[in-house]
Amino acid sequence: MSSASGIVNGLDGHTRLYWEATGTGDPVLLVHGLGLSGGAWWRTVDALAPAMRVITFDHRGIGRSESWSYAYTTEALADDAVSILDDLAIERIHVYGFSLGGMVAQQIALRHPDRVRSLVLGATHSGGRRATAPEPEVLEFFRRRARMRSEEAAWASVPYNYGPRARTEQMDRIAEDIERRLENPFHERAYRAQLLAASLHNCHGRLDRIRAPTLIVHGARDRMIPVANARTTANRLPGARLAILPDAGHLYPTEEPAVDEAIGEFFAAHA
Amino acid sequence: MDDVFEHAVDVLGKVGRTVLVPWGGAEACVDAYETAIRAVTDAQLGAARAVGVEPVRWVLATCADLTRDIGATHLSGVRWVLDV
Numbered sequence: 001m002s003s004a005s006g007i008v009n010g011l012d013g014h015t016r017l018y019w020e021a022t023g024t025g026d027p028v029l030l031v032h033g034l035g036l037s038g039g040a041w042w043r044t045v046d047a048l049a050p051a052m053r054v055i056t057f058d059h060r061g062i063g064r065s066e067s068w069s070y071a072y073t074t075e076a077l078a079d080d081a082v083s084i085l086d087d088l089a090i091e092r093i094h095v096y097g098f099s100l101g102g103m104v105a106q107q108i109a110l111r112h113p114d115r116v117r118s119l120v121l122g123a124t125h126s127g128g129r130r131a132t133a134p135e136p137e138v139l140e141f142f143r144r145r146a147r148m149r150s151e152e153a154a155w156a157s158v159p160y161n162y163g164p165r166a167r168t169e170q171m172d173r174i175a176e177d178i179e180r181r182l183e184n185p186f187h188e189r190a191y192r193a194q195l196l197a198a199s200l201h202n203c204h205g206r207l208d209r210i211r212a213p214t215l216i217v218h219g220a221r222d223r224m225i226p227v228a229n230a231r232t233t234a235n236r237l238p239g240a241r242l243a244i245l246p247d248a249g250h251l252y253p254t255e256e257p258a259v260d261e262a263i264g265e266f267f268a269a270h271a
Numbered sequence: 272m273d274d275v276f277e278h279a280v281d282v283l284g285k286v287g288r289t290v291l292v293p294w295g296g297a298e299a300c301v302d303a304y305e306t307a308i309r310a311v312t313d314a315q316l317g318a319a320r321a322v323g324v325e326p327v328r329w330v331l332a333t334c335a336d337l338t339r340d341i342g343a344t345h346l347s348g349v350r351w352v353l354d355v
Contacts, residue, residue: 012316012319012332012333012335012336013319013320013328013329013332014329014332014333069333069336071340072340072344073339073340073343073344073347074343075339075340075343076336076339076340076343079339111309127347128350128351128354129280129351129354200343200344200347201347202346202347202350202351204350205298205350205354205355
């Protein structure tokens with residue numbers, strides 16, 4: 001399978017973004033979540049790359065991407081992503097955003113509608129007053145997490161990131177995730193900036209302007225971003241398909257490997 | 272306390288939407304503000320690329336970042352209050 005990687009200069013001229021492309025075919029951009037690098041998509045890349053050109057990247061301040069300033073809004077993160085498409089001369093692309101990446105994907109679809117062929121919003125919310133906040137214990141974890149070392153934080157987040165079934169039956173897969181995650185460290189300030197970007201995110205009132213075919217995927221046992229948010233988003237996005245995974249938590253790609261195949265079929269149907 | 276806050280935001284939103292009716296409504300006004308922010312950001316980025324001389328390019332690119340991010344923060348808050 002072919003693969004390539006490189007560094008793109010962001011639109012502002014002082015941001016350097018690391019990207020990787022795997023496979024050939026219709027292109028898809030994977031936009032990762034809070035504090036994760038593009039490498040966190042490894043399971044999904046393996047599933048999609050046999051039929052698609054899969055592009056992953058590191059947000060600024062994460063992994064191998066650098067900038068003198070961090071991105072404090074999902075708008076800035078969306079523009080960063082589009083600068084990668086510009087550099088790779090990709091006009092239109094499927095976009096799959098997960099968690100914070102799903103918020104960025106909404107911004108890409110709204111700010112650059114001509115670039116988006118289809119959209120998958122995984123375990124995310126659209127912000128605004130109708131967003132359902134996580135339970136207080138999760139919010140308290142976010143506060144504590146900022147003071148933890150990377151490995152401690154990765155393990156402490158397990159009860160919030162994974163559903164109860166995965167925590168009893170799939171600990172080997174969870175350990176694999178954490179091992180991969182720790183390969184790509186990030187600056188604490190970048191994490192805080194991304195947390196702020198997620199807090200400020202607000203696309204809800206404009207979701208009905210998104211014209212790209214959209215699939216919304218969410219784990220019913222998600223504690224980070226409660227599943228009610230998926231229903232709220234779907235109600236505001238006419239024609240969107242909603243897939244709720246009954247036993248999955250926030251990081252459903254680990255818990256429900258078959259979902260990546262279904263997402264590949266969704267992209268193929270909108271090629 | 273949360274209820275009081277929610278109520279205050281509701282009232283503020285209603286007042287805002289009413290006040291903005293003569294200008295085409297809250298949604299149109301917020302959209303126009305966003306369009307203006309993007310136009311100013313794009314102009315600054317275009318100028319940064321055209322000039323290409325440091326530190327002028329750096330200053331213009333930084334101004335573009337600040338315009339977009341401060342504008343986005345305004346818009347997020349305003350949309351939250353006006354519920355648009």
